[in-house]
Amino acid sequence: MELKRAKGTQDFLSNEMILRLEVEDSIRNIFELYGFSPVETPVLERFDVLTAKFAGGEEILKEMFTLQDQGKRKLGLRYDFTVPLARLVAMNPQVKLPFKRYQIGKNFRDGPLKPGRYREFTQCDVDIVGVSSVKADAELANIAVAVFKELKIPAVVKMNNRKVLDAILEEAGVKKSQWVSVILTIDKLAKLGLASVKKELQAKGVDAKAIAKVIKLISIKGSNKEKVKVLKTALKNQEGIKEVEELLAFAPRVEFDCSLARGLVYYTGFVMEAFALKSKISSSIGGGGRYDDMIGSFKGNIFCPASGFSFGLDTIVDVLKEKVKNFKQSVTTxxxxxxxxxxxxxxxxxxxxxxxxxxxxxxxxxxxxxxxxxxxxxxxxxxxxxxxxxxxxxxxxxxxxxxxxxxxxxxxxxxxxxxxx
Amino acid sequence: MELKRAKGTQDFLSNEMILRLEVEDSIRNIFELYGFSPVETPVLERFDVLTAKFAGGEEILKEMFTLQDQGKRKLGLRYDFTVPLARLVAMNPQVKLPFKRYQIGKNFRDGPLKPGRYREFTQCDVDIVGVSSVKADAELANIAVAVFKELKIPAVVKMNNRKVLDAILEEAGVKKSQWVSVILTIDKLAKLGLASVKKELQAKGVDAKAIAKVIKLISIKGSNKEKVKVLKTALKNQEGIKEVEELLAFAPRVEFDCSLARGLVYYTGFVMEAFALKSKISSSIGGGGRYDDMIGSFKGNIFCPASGFSFGLDTIVDVLKEKVKNFKQSVTTxxxxxxxxxxxxxxxxxxxxxxxxxxxxxxxxxxxxxxxxxxxxxxxxxxxxxxxxxxxxxxxxxxxxxxxxxxxxxxxxxxxxxxxx
Known part of the structure; x- marks a missing residue:
């Protein structure tokens, strides 16, 4: 026997675990202040639930841990809390809407390892099911701001709306069949920079004029108000930008960034992503968005809007560890x-x-x-x-x-x- | 796709989850009052660690969930916290002794389902590594008493010592080769009653006179003091009963029950088990004991004494649910x-x-x-x-x-x- 952990997993001795529990308690406290109640779904889910066609998407499924029980039933370890939430809501029609719940726990992905990326990681998810109004997205945006304030992490919560992106692509004359693919490229802007995004769009066969117009619109600078003003003039389809304006009235501390796209295919409206400022850690410390189609699909194609935000506990703790000098080694006084x-x-x-x-x-x-x-x-x-x-x-x-x-x-x-x- | 949970798993909606978190917080609070600090080990462990010959024993291994990662490494889901604790201690020689840690989380066993028995269940474990003195066992006994007092669950914490059982078997003239097997039968006393235990011992070929003497000694009634007094006179080997006497001086609220055996093979001294009183739930709500050999085996056969107690959150919540009339449905005020x-x-x-x-x-x-x-x-x-x-x-x-x-x-x-x- 080799004395080793499973690859991609972590142990937390008390010094680190005390800090992790403090962070978890702070996040839980904010969730409850906003009137979200806890639920718990199991780590083990049925394979067919986790792989439902309206679930997490192909990329995630490649990274799923699968196993069988002794009755030869195919199972998987959950890779997020959203698919189990959809199952939970679909199986409990008695639940009153809005269903405001949070869940904190481990998720599992058998993916490639990078610094700060583990196969077993802790997420803190907060979701509102049943509300299509921007008010729900605003509450989630305010929660994100409140969590990082409580944890004393200087951070920016960026926000965009898929409908704004669609309107930009429409305005720029990008073919509708290319939208999804173009949005996935735009998602890489922060990581790769404008020049690379331009190149990738060219490689995808997007018309040169259209690329120029897209780049111009997603590069708008200025305050939230200024950006909204420019886009209200520039875009024909105003639905998205009006939602953005409404959200900013209720959640003024988020930053409107019309280049924010997020990789996941299931988002249908707002998308959000949070980053630590003054930190070496550049990966996001939280993210979320509106996904109006997924839960309804699990319920047999009923309309069931939903919006959520997920905090990555491991990354948040990594950010805090940059600042903490003396770890508490013990709880004893x-x-x-x-x-x-x-x-x-x-x-x-x-x-x-x-x-x-x-x-x-x-x-x-x-x-x-x-x-x-x-x-x-x-x-x-x-x-x-x-x-x-x-x-x-x-x-x-x-x-x-x-x-x-x-x-x-x-x-x-x-x-x-x-x-x- | 069928809308179902994986077999043997549970969902907890907010009404139940609020109660579960209250219980978990109470238990955590008691652990910390006693100066135990949190640690966390992963859900996924290497197959060879979980199946080490000095680990949980054959019965548990039959119920282990096994899987492979994409690198074809054999893994298992942890079935308890004790084996991972042994690995953790062995891999971290810098840890100061006594190592007083607690861990709360899910464990997994692919076993037969009974009411109150699940394949994914929550345990709250508290262990002291590095102390061979009875004082450590006394602290754990006092923690068990304190937890049920805090949760307002009328309960009895029963205690025995494997060395007392050995001395009883020696005194009764049971052959040493039969001791382990006889102890496993005695373990069934509370469930099956004296007559069945007698029959099983007969079937195992134990001498009739020896059976009569064993039955007489393990059936002693009276207060802790009275039982200790009888056994001090009756037993030649006094080591175990002296340890019992010492523990009772530091932890007077536990009940000495010289028929308590506990199934697990790895216990080497004290064993403890807690039961709810005035409840329909007869299965234990917690248990533990001393296991002086396991951790040292992981460290390459160094002597490393340890003692622990484990609370079963699911069963404890089941007991509380018998009394709670109005579940809190939401955290909102x-x-x-x-x-x-x-x-x-x-x-x-x-x-x-x-x-x-x-x-x-x-x-x-x-x-x-x-x-x-x-x-x-x-x-x-x-x-x-x-x-x-x-x-x-x-x-x-x-x-x-x-x-x-x-x-x-x-x-x-x-x-x-x-x-x-």
Missing amino acids: VFIIPIKTFKESLQVTQELRSNGINAEVDLMDKNISKNLDYANKKSIPFVVFFGNDELKKKRVKLRDMKSGKEELITVKELIKKVTNL | VFIIPIKTFKESLQVTQELRSNGINAEVDLMDKNISKNLDYANKKSIPFVVFFGNDELKKKRVKLRDMKSGKEELITVKELIKKVTNL
């Missing part, structure tokens, strides 16, 4: 060192715990210097010494590990002191 | 109904949110009665009406959905009122 008083020390430890203080007591009969070394390495802020001397005086000796200051105090005073920090 | 004032209502909603109140605003332009119906079905406690009349008066109309009482108040008063609840 007070470490108690018994000096031949284990039973009494355990009582003090239990009293701290019942007062809501995370407390640990030496279980290994280590000597004082080894115990101090442990507390130090674990970055535990307070150590308590408890020997017969202290026992007689009905006091404990508290050491502040940062300042080195020691004082003899009662357990009651200890509780008060630590609680007030 | 205030639902705002705009009456032709969406933009201003959104501002009020955002103000509530930035004051820490979970708030939702109608996104679908429903009429008042449909909105009230939605709030009602979702058991949202407060509704706010906000029309032009209220806008002019710089007030909102708050309705307490329980009492039906309505009042015209400022947003500031609204925040104060809801926050104080």
Whole structure:
């Protein structure tokens, strides 16, 4: 047996896991402030559900982990939360609309590995099912802004609307049969730059004049208002740009970027993508959009609009790790060192715990210097010494590990002191 | 495509998921009060790690989900957290001992389905690695007691020590070669009763006198103290019973049950198992024990003692569901109904949110009665009406959905009122 993890998977020791749970709790908190309730669907889904023709699309299916149960049923590991959400809604017609739910957990893709890309990764998804109004997209945009504010990550949330892109292509005279393909090329703008996008469009046989016009329109600079103004004049089909204007009235902090396309085929209106600023990490830290067709297809072709946003926990934590200098190594606040008083020390430890203080007591009969070394390495802020001397005086000796200051105090005073920090 | 879940898996809609997360948070809180820090290992593990000969044992391996990645590497879905913990410790020699960690998440077993038994289930594991002292087992016993107290589940945490069982078998004159097999039969006592256990031991060829003596010793009744006293007189090998006595001094709330055996082969000392009282659910809601050999085997046969306890979240939630009458359907506290004032209502909603109140605003332009119906079905406690009349008066109309009482108040008063609840 080789002592190895499965390829593309990660372990998180406590230093990193404490940070990950803090981030997860912050995101959960924002989702709940916005009135989204949790749901959970399984990791294992039926193969035929995950590969339904209106699901994630060919590219994702190539990366799906597949397996069989002992009854030879074909299964897959979920690759996102959206297809399982569609199944969940379709199987639960009693659910009241709007269905505002969030789900946080692992997803799995057996794809090529790059820095920051794993085969098992954590996503935090928030979706509104049943609302076709821009108001829903605005709520999601505001959530994205709120999450990064809460996490103190300088970030930009970019927004566009597929209908704006369509109108641009129409205006530029691109053949309708080429739209999907052209949009997938435009999606690469941020990564490849204008020149490469131009070349790719030429290679795809798009008319030179049309390319020039497309490039001109998706390169508009300026404030949100200025960009909207230019496009309102330039475009014949106004539906998309009007939706953009409406969204900006409710979610003014997002950035309208009419070159944003996003790779996924199932988006039908708004698309959004978030990036960290002042960070070495250039990949997106979240993204989403409107997908009005997918859920209805699972329900037998009923119209069931939906819009969602997904936060990539791993990438977000990578961004935060650039800034964090001292990782918390342990959740413990007070470490108690018994000096031949284990039973009494355990009582003090239990009293701290019942007062809501995370407390640990030496279980290994280590000597004082080894115990101090442990507390130090674990970055535990307070150590308590408890020997017969202290026992007689009905006091404990508290050491502040940062300042080195020691004082003899009662357990009651200890509780008060630590609680007030 | 059939709209179905994979066999043996569950969906959790918000009503159930809110409860599950509350339970998970309570358990996490107790773990942290006891100074255990979180870690995470992946769902996917290498097949050879999961099937190592010192790992979970044959019975579990029969139920393992196996798969391959695209590089044809053999993988499995984890069936518990203990084997991955052993791998984690072995791969991270820098980790300070004692290593006190917890892990909460899904495990997977492709086994037969029974009521309350699923192929994908959530476990909350807490383990101490590196401590051979009874003090570690006592901490785990106290955690088990604390968790059920926190969750308000009347429960008994039973405890025994494999060394006590061995001493009983020795005393009764059972051949050493039969010990493991006899212990597996004793493990069925609670389920099958004394008569069946006797029959099974006879069938296994155990000497009749020995059976009578075993039955007599494992049937001892009385308080913990009384049972310890009887066994201290009856047993020649005192090691186990002395450990039991020591543990009871530090963890007096557990019940010493010298018939408790537990199925798993890897336990080397204490075993524990918890059951809900006054519940229809008779299967255990948690269990654990000492396994001093497993982790060291992964480290190349170093001695590395360990002890752990695992809570079964699904069963615990099943127990709680027997008592809960009104499930929370939504996390939302205030639902705002705009009456032709969406933009201003959104501002009020955002103000509530930035004051820490979970708030939702109608996104679908429903009429008042449909909105009230939605709030009602979702058991949202407060509704706010906000029309032009209220806008002019710089007030909102708050309705307490329980009492039906309505009042015209400022947003500031609204925040104060809801926050104080």
